[in-house]
Amino acid sequence: MPVRISDEILGQVEKPSRYVGNEWNMVRKDPGSVKARFAFCFPDVYEIGMSHLGMKILYHLLNEREDVYCERVFAPWVDMESIMRREGIPLFAMETRDPVRDFDIVGFTLQYEMSYTNVVNMLDLAGIPIFSRDRGESDPFVCVGGPCAYNIEPLAEIVDFAVMGEAEEVINEVMDIYIKWKEEKAPRREFLHRIATVEGVYVPSFYSVSYTPEGTVSEIRPVSPEYPGRIRKRIIKDLDNAYFPEKIIVPYAGIVHDRVMLEIFRGCSHGCRFCQAGIIYRPVRERTVDGLIERARNLIRNTGYEEISLTSLSTSDYSQLGDLTGRLLEEMEPMKVSLSLPSLRIDSFSLDLMQKAQKVRKSGLTFAPEAGTQRLRDVINKGVNEEDLLKSCSLAFNGGWSNVKLYFMLGLPTETLDDVEGIADLAAKVVAEYKKVPREKRGKGLNVTVSTSCFVPKPFTPFQWEAQDTMDMLEMKQKHLKEKIRGIRQVSYNWHDSRLSFLEAVIARGDRRLGQVIVRAWEKGCKFDGWGDQFKFDAWMEAFDECGIDPAFYANRKRSFDEVLPWDHIDVGVSKKFLKRECEKAYRGELTVDCRLNCTGCGAGVFEGGICVEHRNKG
Amino acid sequence: MSIAIRVKFIRGEEAKYVSHLELIRVFERAVRRAGLPIAYTLGFNPHPRMVFGLPLAVGVTSEAEYADFELAEEMRPEDFMDRLNRQLPAGLKIVEAFVRRGKSNIMADIKGAAYSVVVCAGDMPESVDILKLTEVFLARPKIMAEKETKSGVKEIDIKPMIKKMSVDESFSMGDSEIAGACGNGKMFRFDIETSAGSEANLKPELLFASLGDFAGFRFKVLKVHRTGLFVANDNRD
Numbered sequence: 001m002p003v004r005i006s007d008e009i010l011g012q013v014e015k016p017s018r019y020v021g022n023e024w025n026m027v028r029k030d031p032g033s034v035k036a037r038f039a040f041c042f043p044d045v046y047e048i049g050m051s052h053l054g055m056k057i058l059y060h061l062l063n064e065r066e067d068v069y070c071e072r073v074f075a076p077w078v079d080m081e082s083i084m085r086r087e088g089i090p091l092f093a094m095e096t097r098d099p100v101r102d103f104d105i106v107g108f109t110l111q112y113e114m115s116y117t118n119v120v121n122m123l124d125l126a127g128i129p130i131f132s133r134d135r136g137e138s139d140p141f142v143c144v145g146g147p148c149a150y151n152i153e154p155l156a157e158i159v160d161f162a163v164m165g166e167a168e169e170v171i172n173e174v175m176d177i178y179i180k181w182k183e184e185k186a187p188r189r190e191f192l193h194r195i196a197t198v199e200g201v202y203v204p205s206f207y208s209v210s211y212t213p214e215g216t217v218s219e220i221r222p223v224s225p226e227y228p229g230r231i232r233k234r235i236i237k238d239l240d241n242a243y244f245p246e247k248i249i250v251p252y253a254g255i256v257h258d259r260v261m262l263e264i265f266r267g268c269s270h271g272c273r274f275c276q277a278g279i280i281y282r283p284v285r286e287r288t289v290d291g292l293i294e295r296a297r298n299l300i301r302n303t304g305y306e307e308i309s310l311t312s313l314s315t316s317d318y319s320q321l322g323d324l325t326g327r328l329l330e331e332m333e334p335m336k337v338s339l340s341l342p343s344l345r346i347d348s349f350s351l352d353l354m355q356k357a358q359k360v361r362k363s364g365l366t367f368a369p370e371a372g373t374q375r376l377r378d379v380i381n382k383g384v385n386e387e388d389l390l391k392s393c394s395l396a397f398n399g400g401w402s403n404v405k406l407y408f409m410l411g412l413p414t415e416t417l418d419d420v421e422g423i424a425d426l427a428a429k430v431v432a433e434y435k436k437v438p439r440e441k442r443g444k445g446l447n448v449t450v451s452t453s454c455f456v457p458k459p460f461t462p463f464q465w466e467a468q469d470t471m472d473m474l475e476m477k478q479k480h481l482k483e484k485i486r487g488i489r490q491v492s493y494n495w496h497d498s499r500l501s502f503l504e505a506v507i508a509r510g511d512r513r514l515g516q517v518i519v520r521a522w523e524k525g526c527k528f529d530g531w532g533d534q535f536k537f538d539a540w541m542e543a544f545d546e547c548g549i550d551p552a553f554y555a556n557r558k559r560s561f562d563e564v565l566p567w568d569h570i571d572v573g574v575s576k577k578f579l580k581r582e583c584e585k586a587y588r589g590e591l592t593v594d595c596r597l598n599c600t601g602c603g604a605g606v607f608e609g610g611i612c613v614e615h616r617n618k619g
Numbered sequence: 620m621s622i623a624i625r626v627k628f629i630r631g632e633e634a635k636y637v638s639h640l641e642l643i644r645v646f647e648r649a650v651r652r653a654g655l656p657i658a659y660t661l662g663f664n665p666h667p668r669m670v671f672g673l674p675l676a677v678g679v680t681s682e683a684e685y686a687d688f689e690l691a692e693e694m695r696p697e698d699f700m701d702r703l704n705r706q707l708p709a710g711l712k713i714v715e716a717f718v719r720r721g722k723s724n725i726m727a728d729i730k731g732a733a734y735s736v737v738v739c740a741g742d743m744p745e746s747v748d749i750l751k752l753t754e755v756f757l758a759r760p761k762i763m764a765e766k767e768t769k770s771g772v773k774e775i776d777i778k779p780m781i782k783k784m785s786v787d788e789s790f791s792m793g794d795s796e797i798a799g800a801c802g803n804g805k806m807f808r809f810d811i812e813t814s815a816g817s818e819a820n821l822k823p824e825l826l827f828a829s830l831g832d833f834a835g836f837r838f839k840v841l842k843v844h845r846t847g848l849f850v851a852n853d854n855r856d
Contacts, residue, residue, distance in 0.1 A: 007842070008800045011678055016636040024648075024708045250648060252637045252708075304648030304706070335651060336665050 002097035003089050013080045017253040018046040021094040024250040025302065027063045027070070031096055035067040035179045039093050039103040039140070043110070043118035044528075046074045050249070051257035053311060054109060054146065058167060060245030068175055071095040071103075075118045076125070078527075078534065084125065091126035100126040104178065106140045108159075110148035113507040114500065114529040116155060119144075120522040123158070130519060132160050132205060137188050141178075150233070150280055151459045151567040154507050154514035156204035160192060163200060164570060165233030166266075168243055170200040196227050200234035203227070207569065209512055215553060217511055217564045232571040237609035239266060239285045246298040250305070259307035259340070260299045262292060264324070267610065268313040269596045272370070273381045273586050274412065276458040277313055279574050282602065284317075284595075285610035289324045296328060300337055308332065309340040316345035317596070325353055346392035351399050364403035364449075365396050371412055372422025378589040379414050381582070386426065393433045402443030404430060410477045410495070411455040411469035413586065420477050423450060424484035427491045434490075448491045452478065454501035458508050459567045460574065462582035467558040468505040474498040499537045500529070505555040511566035514554075517547045575603035621658055624688045624696050625725065626703075627715040630681045634710025639674035646671075646686065649706040655699065658689040670724040672848060673732065673815050676822070681845035682714075683733075685725045725850075731782060732815035733847035736823045737790075737797060741804035742836040749786055749807055756833050757784060764829035777829060780814035780821035797841045806841070815848065 010016040031037060040059055042049030049055060055072070062070035071093035076084060083089070090099040100106055106128065108119050120130055123142065129135045132142065144152060145163040152162045163170055174195055181191040196203040206227050212218045222229060236242040244263075251258065267284035268277065296308055308328065312318065328339055339357040344350045346365060369384050371377045377384060393404060408423050427450050434446045454474050457466045469477070478495045485493045507514060520543035521536075528534035544551050559565070561580055568576070578601065585592060592600055596611055605612040630637075637645060647667050650657050659665035668689035675681055688699070696716035704713050740749075756762070762778040790808035798806070813821040827838040 006800065007678065007797070010636065016677070017638075017641070020633075020636050022633045022709050024645075252634075252641050252645060254641065301652065304651035306647065306651070336659055336667075337651075 001099075003092045003099060005089070005092075005097070009080075009083050009087070012083065014077060015046075015253060017251075018074070018077065019080065019094075021072075021097075023252060025247045026095060026249055027060070028095065029063070029069045031069055031098065034069040036069075036105065036175060036182065037098075037103045038062055038068060038070040038175070039073050039100045039106045040070055041073040041100070041106060041108045041119075041122060042075070043108055043115040043122060044075055044530075045077050046251075047253065047255040049074045050251050050255040052109065052111065053261045053263060054167075056245055056248050056261075057243070058171060059249075060247065061168060061243050062171065062175070064243070065172070065175065067179060069095075071098075073100055073106075073122070075122055075528070081121075081125065091122055101128050101140065103140050104182070105143060105174075107143045107145065109146040110144050110152075110155075111146050112530060113148055113504050116507065116518050117522045117526045117529055119155065120158070120519055121527045124522075131157050133157070135160070135188070141191065143174075147276065147280060148508075150570055150572060151508065151510070152202070152204065153209075153512050153566045154510040154518060156512045157515045158519075159204065161195060162202045162204070163234075164202055164231055165200050165572075166236050167200075167234075168236050170198065170234045173198055174201065193226075199232060202231045202570070204512075209566075216559075217566050217568075219564065220566070220569045230569050230571045233280075233573065235283075235285075235573075235607050235609060236266075237285070237607065239610075240287050240291045244295055246295065247302045248299065250303045257309065258305075259309050260296065260303060260305045261309055261311045262296055262299070263287070264292060264310050264312045264315070264318045266312070269317065269594050269611065270314065270383065271381055271582070271592050271595065271600065271602075273379070273462040273582055274370075274409065274455060274458075276461050279460045279579075279602075280572050281313070282572075282574060282604035283607055283610035283612045286319060289320045289327065292324060293327055293331065297331065300332070300335065306336065307338050307340055309342060311342070313343070314345070315341055315343050316347075316350060321353075322349070325357065329356060346396060348395055351395055355399065364405050364447075365401050366405045366407065367392065368407040369426065370407065370409050371415075371419060372408060372424075372426055373419045375589060376412060376415060376419045376422070378591055379586045380412055381586070381592055383591065383594065386429070389426070390429055390433050393430050394436070397434045397437045397442050400441075400443045402434070402445055403447045405449045405451065406430070408450065408452045409455045410452045410481070411474050413455075413463055413466045415469075415477075417477075417480060420481050421484055423452070423481055424488065424491075427485065428488050431488060431490050446490045450481075450485060450491060450493045451495070452481065452493075453496045454498050456501050456505045456508060459565065460572050460579070462579045462586060464509070464565065464579065465559040465561060465563075465583065468502065468555045470552075470556055471498045471502050474501070497532070497535070500535060502551070502555055503529070503537075503540060506551045507554075509566070510554055513547075513549060517543050517549055520547055573602075573604040573606055578602045622690050622693055623719040624690060624694070624699050624716055625719040626686050626688070626696075626700065626713045628684045628686065628711060628713045630675065630679075630684055631710040631712075632680060634708065635678055635680050637710075638677055639671070643669065643671060645708065645711065649703060649708075650688070652706040653702045655688075655702060656690050656692045656694065658691040670726055672725045673729050673820075675845060676843070679843040679845060683845055683847045685729070685848060685850075687719060687725045726817065728850040729816040729848055730814070730818075730851050731812060731849035732845060733783075733810070733812045733849070734823050735787075735844045735846050736809045736811060736827065736840060737806060737842040738809065738827055739801035739804050739806050739839040739841050740836060741802060741839065743805050743834075744836075747834070749805075750788075752834055753784060753786055753809075753830075756830055757781065762829060762833075764825050764832075766825060777821055777826065780819050781826065782812035782814070784809060784811045784826070800841055801839075810846075812847075812849075 062068050073093050123130050141160045143161045144159045145167050149162045177194050192203045195201045209220050210218045265286040267281045269284050370382045457463045521540045524539040526536050599615045658668045670687045672685035700713045700716040761776045764777045765772050766775050787808040831837045
């Protein structure tokens, strides 16, 4: 039975359109006519979840099947949640407004560690037992996917299974097994047993973890030899022929990315040593220009969107960018559809392109040198030097841009105060570059914004063994930089909350013992931790204390290379040997080339896809 | 040869939470999906030439909304209506389309609006007769209301803006969804006509707040449905 959300309730909440659905291209099916119902949950509000490309792909992919109905579920904002709890309204799906607990499979996409309390909150609001061991024969299965699923250990006791890697193929295999299992009316455990041997599926309850007296992991092993010792992620080899929805939902309410997102390639070949995305999405696989043009045309025809955005980890790396953008601009002009080009490396080609694409509005340009000195940029393998950066800025200033954002990280391995001061020096040099441009040529009112985030060591990166700077240390560095920047008039400075980055570091490299802390923090009212006004740091610290767990053990401790890491049984293709080698090269300040130029032997070649295969074919 | 088409459309339950700005975007995207020859503004950032009548508050339904579309080429209004209707989401539907003559756009033409309003009078004493109360309320020489403006609360006389106000005696609490929202209180439906548009605009909520102040108990507005918009000149052929 669908839940009833009265006008009176919707009249009381902020942005009621978050809860009403009925958008253009929403999939409508008779729930009685399908064999399985899938609730695709995004642990954040509608505007954020609807902006996520992965959700769009999987929603439509599952709904291509006649035997499955996939619906969307978002976290109600706190105003709506308190009404729902007061009125006894359970968490419901957008399409039918049926309670989520009546679905067969409840899947969460995990994009960010600080959304875990929302996962717990949504399960509770749905009336589904939080721990997998408490779920009975009539409860749905809870699964997760997305980048954070690669180290799902902190949620190991909550999720029934996790999907590693790109779910486009594996999700269909899981649904086939589910439907067969359901028709046989087999016991709950039997379903998990059957999918545990599907490549890319991880059932945490079938793996046991033991610990050393020092508190580190000593071993993670399957409880039975039937299950694989290592779980390897899945990828889509041929992206061009992979499923891609052409009738995506067009929301009424303004969402964060309210446009057609055209994914031009997956993966990244740069190998920045702090970057998890750069490792876990390997190998690099491009789509062809013809395929992309065809998709863009159909998407605009079916959505009516006024803008197309090229998406990837680094737009400039796309090998056919000139051809693609030229043809897209030409095709879209009569329909007045504009093109946006995020994460573009700034050079004369891209500036020219931006001028053609965006016509006017010289909005801000973004640069991400990440570190203030060449020494530290070499440590992190960010292949950017000062000369290039200043040249790019000069080009932009000559082209009339006068708004520049510079992104850096504080707390990178080996960082000293010299490196921190280097950030201010670099900002000053950018200002000097502006002043060199003749008055009549440059845009008015220079505005340089320096932003620093705090480095968070992530699993599956060359820095996965590193200690995060303590919060005190990070705050000291922020203060120091603030002092240095104060003297430069056209530069403003903002920084991230080190407390949030600290928790992110704890959970990102956490093990199974953190599950109880997350649930405890949620019991103390933590949710929407990534939303500044909702973040309750003190409650988190109490939760750690009450569970007898020291968060610094996870965030601020340097691990040795031979320590067993909580995610060692997960295989993302890139080998631990490669990561170790990269870490050692980092200490020596040695660069590693872009793997489009020369294979660096990272291990992702096992997937036999993308540039790895192209390399081999070249010789 | 460009033409302007004026349409009348309804906004039903499914689309009542769409804000005015969102509504414009919904139409813009529907026009693009339908491949209609809409005219665009000149300049670097071209926008489709569409003008919508009086914005409708979020949560309000209507059977009489108006919009003007300028087209770059000649087209039969019926064809325009058919093609656009096929691309409009649930809750939005064009019911009439005609070629607009003259230059003035819909915004400038609107002078008044009619609404059907369901209210809940939770604390109304048994002794009060709603018909009598309304009659006395309207008969006063001035009807004051507290209007919230950007510079604070202002007392204004709304009497010149009330064109009609009557209690619908045939109304019964058949609609169970709103019946629950009134508890044991009494519910009434009013038919009202008020000034609307850029010169003078009276929202139903303000009118019932004023009635409540006069009566000494509150009239909670449960449902507002716009039944008509009145134009000085609809520029029809």
